[in-house]
Each structure stands twice: as C-alpha cells, then as structure tokens.
Amino acid sequence: MDALRRMLKNRQNGLKFAGIPSFCTANGLVIEACLKQALRFDDCVLIEATANQVNQYGGYTGMKPADFRDFVYRIADQVGFDRDRIILGGDHLGPLTWQKEPESSAMAKSVELVKLFVSAGFKKIHLDTSMRVADDSREEPLTDETIARRGAILYKACEEAYQELLAKNPREERPAFIIGSEVPIPGGAQEAEDSISVTKPEAVEHTLQAYREQFEKQGIHDAFHNIIGIVVQPGVEFGDEDIFHYNRENALKLTTYMKTHPEIVLEGHSTDYQSPEGLRWMVEDGIAILKVGPALTFSLREGLFALSMMEKLLIPEEKQAHFIEVLEEVMLKDPANWQKHYHGTKKELKLKRAYSFSDRCRYYFAQPEITDAIEKLFANLSSVKIPLSMLRQYMPQQYLKVRDGILSTDPKDLAEDCVVHLVEDYNYATKLNYMIGDVFYR
Numbered sequence: 001m002d003a004l005r006r007m008l009k010n011r012q013n014g015l016k017f018a019g020i021p022s023f024c025t026a027n028g029l030v031i032e033a034c035l036k037q038a039l040r041f042d043d044c045v046l047i048e049a050t051a052n053q054v055n056q057y058g059g060y061t062g063m064k065p066a067d068f069r070d071f072v073y074r075i076a077d078q079v080g081f082d083r084d085r086i087i088l089g090g091d092h093l094g095p096l097t098w099q100k101e102p103e104s105s106a107m108a109k110s111v112e113l114v115k116l117f118v119s120a121g122f123k124k125i126h127l128d129t130s131m132r133v134a135d136d137s138r139e140e141p142l143t144d145e146t147i148a149r150r151g152a153i154l155y156k157a158c159e160e161a162y163q164e165l166l167a168k169n170p171r172e173e174r175p176a177f178i179i180g181s182e183v184p185i186p187g188g189a190q191e192a193e194d195s196i197s198v199t200k201p202e203a204v205e206h207t208l209q210a211y212r213e214q215f216e217k218q219g220i221h222d223a224f225h226n227i228i229g230i231v232v233q234p235g236v237e238f239g240d241e242d243i244f245h246y247n248r249e250n251a252l253k254l255t256t257y258m259k260t261h262p263e264i265v266l267e268g269h270s271t272d273y274q275s276p277e278g279l280r281w282m283v284e285d286g287i288a289i290l291k292v293g294p295a296l297t298f299s300l301r302e303g304l305f306a307l308s309m310m311e312k313l314l315i316p317e318e319k320q321a322h323f324i325e326v327l328e329e330v331m332l333k334d335p336a337n338w339q340k341h342y343h344g345t346k347k348e349l350k351l352k353r354a355y356s357f358s359d360r361c362r363y364y365f366a367q368p369e370i371t372d373a374i375e376k377l378f379a380n381l382s383s384v385k386i387p388l389s390m391l392r393q394y395m396p397q398q399y400l401k402v403r404d405g406i407l408s409t410d411p412k413d414l415a416e417d418c419v420v421h422l423v424e425d426y427n428y429a430t431k432l433n434y435m436i437g438d439v440f441y442r
Helices: 003-012 028-038 065-079 103-119 144-168 201-217 252-260 276-284 294-314 323-333 346-355 360-364 368-382 388-394 396-403 411-430
Strands: 020-024 045-050 086-093 124-127 176-179 227-232 265-268 287-292
Touching: 003 020, 003 227, 003 265, 003 287, 020 028, 020 086, 020 411, 028 045, 028 065, 028 294, 028 411, 045 065, 045 124, 065 086, 065 103, 086 103, 103 124, 103 144, 124 144, 144 176, 144 201, 201 227, 201 252, 227 287, 252 265, 276 287, 276 411, 287 411, 294 323, 294 360, 294 368, 294 388, 294 411, 323 346, 323 360, 323 368, 346 360, 368 411, 388 396, 396 411
Parallel strands: 020 045, 020 287, 045 086, 086 124, 124 176, 176 227, 227 265, 265 287
Antiparallel strands: none
16 A cells, blocks of 8 residues: 555544645755655655646756656665655646646646656646636636546546556556645735635535546546545645644634545645644644645755855855855846745845745756855855854754754755754654654754
C-alpha cells in the first residue's frame, strides 16, 4: 500500500493525527532542506509542482514533468535520501494556464499535461477544472457538472497513461487523486478576515455527486476507489501582511460533515504561516493533507537576507554578493510576476517585493543573476568565521543549534535550516508524539 492510501487507512482506523504535508516548491535549496530533514524519520516526503511551474511547455521553471522528477531525484541522491520515499505530486492540473483558449484546445492541452505527469511517475494527481476557459460564460459561475465533466475526461486520460506504465511494470503503483478547488484569491487574500468563507458541506456534496454522475456517464465505475481527497477552503489564507488563522469553530460544520465520508480526506491549501497548533488542529479535524508553498521560499529568503546582513559586516564592500540589492534589481527589471499582485506607494511596493507573505520573489530565484548572487554569498561567508555572537543577533534559531553542536556555520546549512524550522511545524502536525520547540531539536 502506498503512503497516501496508508495515511487514509490509518485515519479510518482511528489515528486522528495521521496526515502528510505537501511541499509545493521547485526551489532546489528548499527541496534539499526538506529531504535532509526527512532523513530523521522513516517516512515519505510529498513534493508537488503546479501546472504553471511545470508543464509540457516548461512552465516558469523551464521543466517538463520528467525534468522535475529528475531534478528532485538528483537532489535526493546528493543528500542520500531514498527515491522510493519520495511522492511526486501534480497540483492544479487542468486548464489553469490555458484559460484564454476555448474548451477544445484548453482541454486537449490539459489531457496531454496529465498524461505526462502520470507517465513521469507522479503519484498524487490534483485534477482541477474549476477555472473558466474562453468560451465559458463570464456572467455565471461554472456549474459543478461542467467542472466534473472536464475532470472525468482528465481522470480517464490519467488512467490510460497508468495502464501504459502498468504494461511495462506490473508492480507500478496507481496514482491517488484529489478533486476540487478552494479557488484561492489571486496573489493572496486582500479582504477582511470575514471574507474568507469556509467551504459549505452542501458544496462538497454537490461536487462529489457531480463527479459520480460524470464518471458513470463516461463508463468509469471505480474512480472513487482512487480518489482519496477533496480540496476545500477551511478558512485559512494569507495576504501581504495578514494571516487568517484556522478557527475550529468556523470549520466545524465542514469537518463534522466530512466524518460521513471516511473514504476521503480534506486537502487544505494556503496553510502557510499557520501556527504549529493550528496545523495540528487541522489534521485532527480531518484536513489531513497540508499544502504549503510560499512560506518555504519565504523562510529561505529570510535566511539569505540574514546572511547578507552579516556579509555586509564581514566582507569588504567591493567583494560582497549584494543579494538583497540584486533581488530588487531583477524584480524591477521584470515585474510580470509581482506587478498585478502588489499595490501601494513606491515605498510600500519595495517592502512588499522583499517581505510580502505572498513571496512573489520566489518566481525569480532560478534566474542566473539570483543564483550567482546566492553562490557568491555562500562563498564569501565560507571564507570567514561568523562570530557566534553575530549569529545570535541575525539568526537566533540557528544560533542555538550551532552553539550546541547540532548545526554547522556553513552558510548554505544556515540558510536551509531556516526552511527546516518551518518544516518542523508540519512534522509536529502530522507525526504522532512529535515534540516541537528549540529545546527538542535533537
């Protein structure tokens, strides 16, 4: 039994804290940090790519599904992490990047997309057809029937790709599927907290029923044996400066209703920046798949900024990497990935480019100017001794580990440990008897 279905089975057997974090990132340093931390546990790691990051045309990372798989596997080999313990996921697979095209071409490209993900060995497939395409009405929302009809087409395509894999390897594990979409606000929440509406139980039931009917119409009779989860909005979100925390009372109707469907779990998106306790409550309440993305690169950016601050004190100005300044220059030169999402005065925009929780700077980390600046920053700080007292000032969490001989002062290790600190929140939420806090980091 694969790890995702085993997690579902454990919950059905009464293990209410059985869950799994979904690390949605294409950043090599972040993936490396997640895998290094996972070496502490005899457990699997779920790493996901979205359709705009990775697709048949390369996405904004320049990688096709097989490329992303190989990218993750190379990192795993470097850190000594077993490839068999990696679950690769495809998120929001559907017409996401082809919404300006009519259904015929958008869905044809979506079919090709999901087949490539399955053929490349991705085992968690989120089918998301909740977005309008060019010939859909702009005045009315998409019906559940339309969403489900398109989703069933994609499921059938995935099954065809899986059967091709099965013909080559009779032991090939079948993908597990997620349906539904919480329809996040583009760029993060911009409204007051009471505008973050929890998914209503009847909406979930309508979605499930629509999929059952569409599967039957297309002659697919066993799909719900392979659908393990549904994406919902449990009331968590974040904006540039705001975090909307999980409220168990607000989500009670949804989580209580889902107990009548023990065959599936809830998947929560935008769980970034939730407290460890909030994440644990979500898992206990049945939101067993916790998706996190921007918070991972936000944590890495925090570490890189802290290293940059120390570099300014330890390295002659003419030799410095100037990572903070280079990042700002690159984002100003190519504003496409932040301009529609950040609003305000010139000063406010500058602050958001660097510090927004939405973390639009993650779209620039693979650009040569940024990777060169990071490498130079690491090289500069590897050539000097970082005073422990200075480390305490700029990286207090990492200071504790260095002080006690748990962590080296290698700048790459220090930056990655900022990601590890976040990953620990998700370990606390999804692993039984796990204790979190700096005093327990051993």
